[in-house]
Amino acid sequence: MNRTITVNNMDGDPVEVPAKWVLCPDCGGEGTLPPGYVLSEEQTSDPEFMEDYMAGKYDRQCHICRGASKLLVPDRVFLSESLLEAMEIEAEAERENAAEIESERRYLYGPEY
Numbered sequence: 079m080n081r082t083i084t085v086n087n088m089d090g091d092p093v094e095v096p097a098k099w100v101l102c103p104d105c106g107g108e109g110t111l112p113p114g115y116v117l118s119e120e121q122t123s124d125p126e127f128m129e130d131y132m133a134g135k136y137d138r139q140c141h142i143c144r145g146a147s148k149l150l151v152p153d154r155v156f157l158s159e160s161l162l163e164a165m166e167i168e169a170e171a172e173r174e175n176a177a178e179i180e181s182e183r184r185y186l187y188g189p190e191y
């Protein structure tokens with residue numbers, strides 16, 4: 079398998095670099111995440127609910143790896159310093175973007191979604 083990934087350099091031009099697979103750091107390779115809300119007493123005392131909960135029925139797909147459990151990331155060993163810097167800037171923008179989407183989602187659907 080050809081393991082490369084395309085990243086943008088400082089000029090915004092796409093460059094193909096060697097890549098490697100890593101376990102998704104967000105879900106720990108699970109591919110899903112727990113719902114992320116606090117369970118009510120009514121829920122925790124409902125054995126049927128708890129069974130479903132522990133079986134992962136209420137989990138949502140991990141938004142980082144989208145259920146794939148692993149991520150193809152640029153292999154930093156092969157990258158130039160300026161390319162690393164460009165990636166850092168891009169990652170920062172992506173984090174801000176993700177936080178924005180998350181807060182919008184909470185606003186629309188409430189914290190229990």
Ligand SMILES: [Zn+2]
Nearest residue numbers: 102105140143
């Ligand atoms: Zn994940």
